Amino acid sequence: MGKEYPSAKFYVGEDPGSPILGTNVLRELAEHVFSGKRLDAFPSGHALHVGALGSAATVLAPAKRNLVWTVGAGLVATRIILLAHWASDVVAGLAIGALTERLLRFWTGYGSRPRKRPGVLSADQG
Numbered sequence: 001m002g003k004e005y006p007s008a009k010f011y012v013g014e015d016p017g018s019p020i021l022g023t024n025v026l027r028e029l030a031e032h033v034f035s036g037k038r039l040d041a042f043p044s045g046h047a048l049h050v051g052a053l054g055s056a057a058t059v060l061a062p063a064k065r066n067l068v069w070t071v072g073a074g075l076v077a078t079r080i081i082l083l084a085h086w087a088s089d090v091v092a093g094l095a096i097g098a099l100t101e102r103l104l105r106f107w108t109g110y111g112s113r114p115r116k117r118p119g120v121l122s123a124d125q126g
Contacts, residue, residue, distance in 0.1 A: 044085045044093035047076045051097025059111040 050072035057068035076094065079085040085093075105111055 041086055041089055043096055044076065044079050044090045046079055047085075047090045047093025048097035048100075050076050051094035051099075052101040053097075054094075055098040055101035056105075056110070 054069050054072050057065045060068070076090050079090050080087055
């Protein structure tokens with residue numbers, strides 16, 4: 001009937017004229033895109049960006065900060081669900097992103113000064 005590729009969890013027909021996107025495309029996906037090999041591990045770039053954005057969002061109001069982390073958690077979860085990365089790859093990406101943002105924050109001073117809102121007078125101005 002077809003050949004099963006365990007890492008991708010779907011069947012690919014043996015017929016070269018298979019209507020399912022063509023067997024060669026699916027075979028390539030099953031063999032190269034999905035992780036699962038013991039030595040295929042590298043930090044997730046998606047998680048790296050989410051870690052940096054989430055770390056930067058800590059200066060936002062709680063509702064906005066929680067929204068950033070919720071959307072980010074959904075995004076990085078897809079990396080594991082789609083078998084693109086091991087869970088440890090995602091955790092490493094999050095850590096590298098957050099650490100990078102914190103180092104840049106130290107260098108730039110982001111978040112250390114009170115934010116000025118346009119059209120609002122501060123206590124000493126008014």
